Amino acid sequence: MNLNIKAQEQNTYDAIVIGSGVSGGWAAKELSEKGLKVLMLDRGKKLEHVKDYETATKDPWEFTHRGRITVDQRETHPKLSRDYPYSEHNEKYWINDSESPYNEVKRFDWYRPDIVGGKSIMWGRQSYRLSDIDFEANLKDGIAVDWPIRYKDIAPWYDYVEKFAGISGTREGLPQLPDGQFMPAMEMNCVEKDVKAAVESKYKGRIITMGRVANITKPLPGRESCQFRNLCSRGCPFGAYFSTQSSTLPAAMATGNLTLRPDSIVNSVIYDEKQGKATGVRVIDKHTKEMVEYYAKIIFINGSTLGSTFVMLNSTSSRFPNGLGNDSGVLGKYLMDHHFRTGASGTAEGYDDKYFFGRRANGIYVPRYRNIGSDKRDYLRGFGYQGGASRGGWSRGIAEMGVGKDFKEMLTEPGKWSMGLGGFGECLPYEDNVVTLDTSVKDAWGQPVLKFDAEFKENEKKMRVDMMNDAAEMLEAAGLKNVKTYDNGSYPGMAIHEMGTARMGRDPKTSVLNGFNQMHAVKNVFVTDGSCMTSAACVNPSLTYMALTARAVDYAVKELKKGNI
Structure with a gap:
């Protein structure tokens, strides 16, 4: 009996954070800086900053398959290998589909990392604020439920996380895309500048700005400015973009209050019916498959939208038979x-x-302009564009049947300038877009x-239709030639912005979380990753996860000190 008590004491912390990605890293930093003893759990293997970015400085010819994946890798990663993120450049960072399968009634591309730091190592780094146009949209459209917060509630927290993370960008004064605390923006190239001038002169309300990106243009403590290498998804040895490894993890570790446990698959949250609260988590050791329990006063679930939803659905009890x-x-x-x-x-x-x-x-960004003000379309919400201009390199010759001296000399000169615009559109929240547990x-x-x-x-x-046609219309108006449209199809999951499965709301009868990301029914559990989102907006969401996390930790620690949780 004494041994059990001792083991429980050794496994007890003030707070447990499940997941170490963008939001989990922020939770660990904020909790540990506020003096709590924190355990951060991640199913992924340890990935040490700089030392473990094995491919970060490799040249193209140093890769056996020149970046491509093998037939064997396609067979062991049948879903992960469908699209571009999984490549020879960072193939060790991703989960093995055959060990961790999932099922689809309809196609869903789920990109799951297998490293500490999660997708913060491989993310696209585009960082935009949601606006009240987004927070009020569900209420105005009569769709789903109303957000329990507005822009004013989160604005100071956007300020807070931007200053630490380092976001470069340009202030534009747009109500649909609030300005932030920016480092100097990266510079547009000559074609982009001319297209910007042409589009803005011909279309009222359409702006082309530099992408707001978590690549720093001025040094921060322990981090150097972006080197313009564009090899970010391999891990950045300069710490030039925001990641758990470069930013939040060092800050949390510096407090002496954080314990990191990799290779830890969180199976479920332990709920105590007598206390009416969660008391800890059950963890499967990835290698030994042994089940271990850890205990805490507060639990932050940050396992990514779908990882977190799995943990919650799998955490059943007589009080919560459905998760x-x-x-x-x-x-x-x-x-x-x-x-x-x-x-x-x-x-x-x-x-x-x-x-x-x-x-x-980084590239350029065209903020949403559809269904704003007097613009009314035959659909709800809107989209933004990401894109840019560049010149063709030597790789344009790969598909050619050219040989000889003239062909080789041609490839030593830059190719033609081209520019593209690709839309990112909002998806409405639909009740029948679901993910469930499959026990079979x-x-x-x-x-x-x-x-x-x-x-x-x-x-x-x-x-x-508008996303495609508007892009062509703007490029043609700017004088570009040979303008071609495309629609290559898009399945849920592909954009890697999955969200919404444990949404925030005002009413416990129609939502999982309240306005502070706190579970309505379990007051000492908080969920601040993408699963908390009540609607999707059309902007990249990671900055919002950071701000919501910092805000939720501030609230949670105050409530803990008051004895309310």
Whole structure:
């Protein structure tokens, strides 16, 4: 008996954070800086900053398969290998589909990292604020439920996280895209500047700005400015972009209050019915498959939208037979992602004597302009564009049947200038876009798997027509030639902006979390990753997860000190 008590004491912390990605890193930093003893759990293997970025400085010819994946890798990663994120450049960072399968009623591309730091190592780094146009949209449209917060509630927290993370960008004064605390923006190249001038002179309300990106343009403590290498997804040895490893983890470790435990698969949250609160978590050791329990006063669930939803659905008890905190029955419903892979591109003439600096890890951004003010379309919400201009490099010759001296000399000169615009559109929250537990299939650790049944519907399909045609119209208006449109199709999951399955709301009967990301039904559990989102907006969401996390920790610690949780 004494041994058990001692073991429980050794495994007890003030707070447990599940997941170490963008939001989990912030939770660990904020909790430990406020003096709590924190345990951060992640299913991924340890990835040490700089030392473990094995491919970060490799040249193209140093990769056996020149960046491509093998037939064997396609077979062991049948879903992960469908699209671009999984490559030879960072293949060790991703989960093995065959060990951790999932099922689909309809296609869903789920990109899961297998490293400490999660997707913060591989993310696209575009960082935008939601506005009241987004926070009020559900209420005005009579869709889903109202957000329990407004822009004024989160604005100071956007300020707070931007200053620490380091966001470069330009202030534009747009109500639909609030300005932030920016480092100097990266520079547009000559074609982008001319297209910007042409578009803004011909279309009232359409702005082309530099992407707001978590690549720093001025040094921060322990981090150097972006080197314009554009190899970010391999891990940045300069710490030039925000990641857990470069930013929040060092800050948390510096307090002496953080314990990091990698290779720890969180199976479920332990709920004590007598106390009416969560007391800890059950963890499966990835290698030994031993189940271990850890205990804490506060639990932050930050395992990414779908990882967190799995943990909550799998945390059943007589009080919560359908998943932790799931009195409303909406846990796993209203799954959203952005839809993209449609737009246009064209060639720019008259710039053959000009080139650009480095390999800028960023592009231009066109903020949403549809369904704003007097603009009314035959669909709800809107979209933004990401894109940029560049000149063709030597790789343009790969598909050619050219040989000989003239061909080789041609490839030593830059190719033609081209520019593209690709849309990112908002997906509405639909009750029947769901993810559930499938107990008929087990992963390598004997756990049930997730099953997806989600799709983009008519509203998104109508929006895609504008996303494609508007892009072509703007490029043609700016004088580009050979403008071609494309729609390569988009399945949920592809944009890697999945969200919404444990949404915030005002009413416990229709939502899982309150306005502070606190479970309505379990007051000492907080969820601040993408699963908390009530609607999707059309902007990249990670900055919002950071701000919501810092805000939730501030609230949680104050409530803990008051004895309310």
